[in-house]
Amino acid sequence: MQHALSDLNLEQRAAVLHGDGPILVLAGAGSGKTRVITHRIARLIDDGASPRELLAVTFTNKAAGEMRERLIQLVGDRAWEMWIGTFHSTCARLLRQHAEHAGLSRDFTIFDDDDQKRVVTQLLKELNVSDRITPRGVLARIDRAKNAGEDLTRLPARDYVDDVARRVYPLYTARLARENAVDFNDLLLKVLRLLELPGLGESLSRRFSHVLVDEFQDTNRVQYRLVRHLARGTSNLCVVGDDDQSIYSWRGAEPRNLLEFDRDFPSARVIKLERNYRSSGHVLAAANAVIAKNPCRHDKALWTDRDAGEPILLEECHDERAEAEFVASAIQGLRAVENRTHGDMAILYRTHAQSRVLEESLRAARIPYRIIGGVSFFQRREVKDITEYLRLIVNPHADTAFERIVNVPTRGIGDTTLDRIRGHAVTGGLSLLEAARSCAAGAASALGPQARRKVESFVELMDSLRATVSSRARVSEILAQVIERTGYAERLEIEDKIDGPERLRNLHELVAAAAACDDEAGPEATPAGFLERVALVASADDKDGRQGDAVTLMTIHAAKGLEFSVVFLAGLEEGVFPALRGDGDLDHELQEERRLAYVAITRARDRLVFSHARTRRTYDEIRRNEPSRFIFDVPKECLAVRARPAARRPDLADRRHERRSMDDVDQTPAFEEPIYILDDEGEDPVFPPGARVRHKIFGIGQVQEGSGRGPDRKLTIQFPGHGKKTIVARFVEKV
DNA sequence: GTCGTCCCGGGTTCC
């Protein structure tokens, strides 16, 4: 076999070689699922499948790019013919081919969150609803219904927000239709509708000989239905996923798509990949122990034949600053003692808000780092402004774009003028740009001579820019002209002394991105094509990515699919991680947090460092935080704490009102002294006497006394109505 | 039209 099957274990090989018919690959973290998918595709191609009839769906563009890269190594240039992409990019491509069947013209544009929000904000204003209703809240309802593939207007309204959402929704839909635009969910829904059409649907479902879906636990209902339809012609469907890594249920993912796959496809072959190649024994044991607490899992047990490795280092810190300083010093220690590079290391946290203090310490310690996440390049104000110009130039009906840029940079077209243009648009049934043109020509007498001239020159500007599009200029050229001729660049130079240079750089980058897109697409390059890329390819991290040897900082969510030799998991505190906001089903929330912990832990190859702070400042409020329950889930033989003199760890109560000084900072380098296993001294902090706990049968009770530590600790608990019981700690949970 | 001030909200995030 040409693709080194000998490198694969028996299960992996079985998945790769599985012939026709549905297959479900339950791949644990670090079990080599990417290898399985790529090898399977390579195998299909070698067996004669036409690459252009193969569809592989991933969840991020990054994953798609990596898959393509690996495939090129396996099958060479044939990989380019394959359909590899996200659900959204795949659907956008299909939708463009059949736009007329979906009531769109071929050059439709895609609304991102920002566009959606602006539309809804405006509609809320028009509807005059209470200002307690936020566009975000309304959009959440709209998106939730769309994710589930349900018609919002037919769902029962459970509260006032639902009620508003139901009124907004038809207007929102009409607005998008008028602008020849779709939102992200529409991309999927409209293709789903195409697939349900009698003739076209059938031919589309025969288009692909094989469909493969990665991260299947992340699919929502609509995506699941899409997959079923696309694979209907052949039932050659291969889905790969891990229910334990389902961390996106809050955005509509339904892990039961994975869990119940074999119910919908009874003939499916199920293959489990349980051997982990990534992590050390201790790391894997910790991950297994945490996730074992979740009920309703696909039964699987990850194992490794790697050594136990180093125990997980656990550090208790005074506050979040001390934690950040500890992390920085540990990074330096690991570099010195274990020859780790900065690039080997990642710091993971539950929320972005935690990154700032970490950044400060890293900067103070002169440790290079990069942060993944935050505002993406294409969402930045200046970039968005210019791309909205492009959208309006291409599509005169793009009212949302018109509203955004008509006075950016300011050109004397204020609210009054704009209101008159809007009014004229409504009465004449015109788009805003058409209405502006009409006003400039003197149609609406309401405009004063000054305003009229200003509107006129804006319309002329748009016309002349539009002429560059008709002359088939490159997209990068059009953008460059927009930046120049609208006076946008000039205004930045003059007025924004602080952020101006940075923003100008971003605009140059935008032009460069367009140029790259032009080169890639060749004569096919169109503004619509570029706008699609802007909407679908969030390449914010491309720019900052990989440059030099730097520590990576990111949220756990962003870390999924990645691995590092050393992983720091910071902020392991109740209320931080698990976060548990409690606005939904607490049980489900906790289970998802546990999966998140599982994902975080399994990112580590060799070394894992846990840290938590006893007090943490959030929103200018200092709070005491208990250590995360996840710490206590980890078997204690996997954990190590740094031995420190007791004097160094003063009780918080003694110094609550004292200012922090350098004395508080532990100056000991983290790795220049031996590490001791957690000792048995002191009270277990999780279930101290007096703690309130819940038992499945006896309900809520209070701990009277206890012996031992961790999950095996024996507790004497007083339950009202049941009396005193002796119960092992693992059977109760903290209230 | 622009600037200052007040008020509110503040998870995770891809497309």
Add this chain to the structure above:
DNA sequence: CCGGGACGAC
């Protein structure tokens, strides 16, 4: 605490 959006004053 911090930023963004809304609103009032020039």
